[in-house]
């Protein structure tokens with residue numbers, strides 16, 4: 245309960261304009277570089293190369309979320325296209341995008357714009373031999389994100405995937421709906437990172453963990469490709485045992501972790517023979533992403549405060 249209170253309080257404080265202003269000003273001195281590959285594409289590609297040398301796969305993410313203006317959306321889509329073109333010659337080819345970067349947050353024509361942009365980027369990704377994942381933002385965008393994924397899946401794009409969050413009460417039903425698709429979907433399963441209204445999420449963190457486990461097992465048993473995106477070592481051990489017991493082939497799943505989080509675990513998983521993919525965010529709009537990382541672990545905030553005052 246204390247953990248949940250810390251998380252919710254930090255995310256609420258992070259939304260206050262003076263706090264945001266201060267952190268944005270001193271960000272790199274506050275340790276942003278631990279979680280963010282850099283502010284430009286070159287720095288991010290250098291990180292992809294380093295990870296590749298360490299035997300780790302990667303998925304690139306251009307930071308920027310809750311984009312609400314048509315100009316903002318056009319700029320984002322262009323930047324993502326540039327990144328996808330660059331990925332064609334990079335050692336690893338996968339990219340995550342936020343649905344509001346595609347236009348899902350626009351006041352008018354949101355879903356049509358987002359679908360058009362999603363299709364354009366999925367095609368560009370295909371040309372680059374890359375995968376494209378539609379990340380999940382907060383609850384107002386869940387239906388739209390699933391519509392984008394289902395539409396492209398129905399159109400035959402086999403290089404796209406999306407995300408479900410186990411903290412949302414609706415997710416088990418969403419999972420069952422997606423598992424009915426042919427061919428089977430590619431899904432990243434996570435606990436969920438946003439500050440959501442209490443009525444729509446599970447408040448008990450143990451329940452969120454149990455549900456994530458249930459969703460992972462259900463997805464694997466149904467034959468979907470599951471990206472197990474967590475740093476929870478108990479859950480990871482349990483999933484490894486499940487995969488062994490159910491004889492799930494290695495190409496049907498991978499572990500995904502965030503850049504800068506538990507690097508020893510990243511390597512240990514690789515050494516235990518699994519595909520491990522690291523989520524590599526870059527870009528100037530790092531504030532929201534960075535605050536969620538601080539909210540996930542009190543020690544991260546302590547680290548920042550020590551850097552400031554220690």
Ligand SMILES: Cc1cc2nc3c(=O)[nH]c(=O)nc-3n(C[C@H](O)[C@H](O)[C@H](O)COP(=O)(O)OP(=O)(O)OC[C@H]3O[C@@H](n4cnc5c(N)ncnc54)[C@H](O)[C@@H]3O)c2cc1C
Pocket residue numbers: 378379380381407409432434435436437438473474475476477500501502505506522523536537538540541544
């Ligand atoms: C590849 C990837 C993609 C993701 N995509 C999305 C998405 O699209 N939408 C979404 O809502 N969420 C996404 N998330 C975030 C996810 O929802 C969780 O907020 C985040 O992964 C933390 O939860 P956890 O499963 O690691 O479990 P937790 O129970 O939070 O943590 C498990 C252990 O890992 C440690 N840990 C967790 N986070 C950190 C951190 N930041 N720094 C240091 N230690 C940490 C904890 O201290 C604890 O020991 C993604 C996560 C990953 C790994």
